[in-house]
Amino acid sequence: MAVRKLSLPMGVEVAELFGEYDRKAKYIQKKLDVRISIIGNEIWIKGEDGNGIDIAEKIVDELVQMSRDGHLVEWREFEYIVDQHLQHDEDDDSFKGVYNEVKETTLLSNRIRPKTIGQKNYMETMKERELVFSIGPAGTGKTYLAVAMAVDFLKSGKVQRIILTRPAVEAGEKLGYLPGTLLDKVDPYLRPLYDALMEMIPAEKLSYYRDSSIIEVVPLAYMRGRTLNNSFIILDEAQNTTYQQMKMFLTRIGFGSRVVVTGDITQIDLPRDSGSGLVVVQRVLKSVATIGFSYLTDQDVVRNPLVKDIIKAYDEYEREEKTEEK
Secondary structure, three states, rough: EEEEEEEOOOOOOHHHHHHHHHHHHHHHHHHOOEEEEEEOOEEEEEEEEEEHHHHHHHHHHHHHHHHOOOOOOOHHHHHHHEEEEEHOOOOOOOOHHHHHHHOOEEEEOEEEEOHHHHHHHHHHHHHOOOEEEEEOOOOOOOOHHHHHHHHHHHHHHOOOOEEEEOOOOOOOOOOHHHOOOOHHHHHHHHHHHHHHHHHOOOHHHHHHHHOOOOOEEEEEEHHOOOOEOEEEEEOHHHOEEEHHHHHHHOOOOOOOOOOEEEOOOOOOOOOOOOOOOHHHHHHHHOOOOOOOEOOOOOOOOOOHHHHHHHHHOOOOOOOOHHHHHO
């Protein structure tokens, strides 16, 4: 049996490292078929497989580094770290650990950083390209990170305003039957965009920005006829745009503007005879080198772990349905 001893540096507590009842240590044991013993400030890793011990040591080292930097590792983020180490051979020197891969990519004075390598690549693409399409399942941070990037651009003076928009289409809702103006009707559907903004901007300042039209949250229908210069524009839930709506939106881009289009092509609420503009645009613009496409997967889901399992189950079910139809 191989044995490895690790000594915790000053200031790193076992309870903080492994969580309540050493939950994270138990998870590592189960995944790598090793045994972890904690004696004082020493961690002993034992196992029959030297490779498993090597990977376990790298995972613990990464948790220690994050703890020393004052980063609280949530459970879903921890699972992702373990998964990534399992996917890389211990001799793969190009992989320096998830935290080392993502920690230099930050927004809003280091308040926001990616939690997965996919999110990091998405953020880098937004920094580099004027137009970015982010496609992936719910919970991957598509909209949240786009809003964070927009706020960062506004605060640094790279743009003069932020415009957030969504198509007025939702599953099971007939907007014509709802009371009020169009803005009243779509306001609940724009709420996730408000929620993201409220996390990043103090309420009083956000109110000023909205009253001054420095930040606009509007339905897609309000974009027609406008040319938007020096703006950071986000089109959310873009899977529910039609071909014509997507074309209309993209031709609104003015000078000095950045645009991020987000959506989940597995959650289309359009009528069956209406094709999704987000699906078509991938074919139309795939050869334009200056446009970025960022694809996130269930590996990038940072919500409750149950969400990842649900997404996987639906993906498998839909694949089976398509196979049966053939």
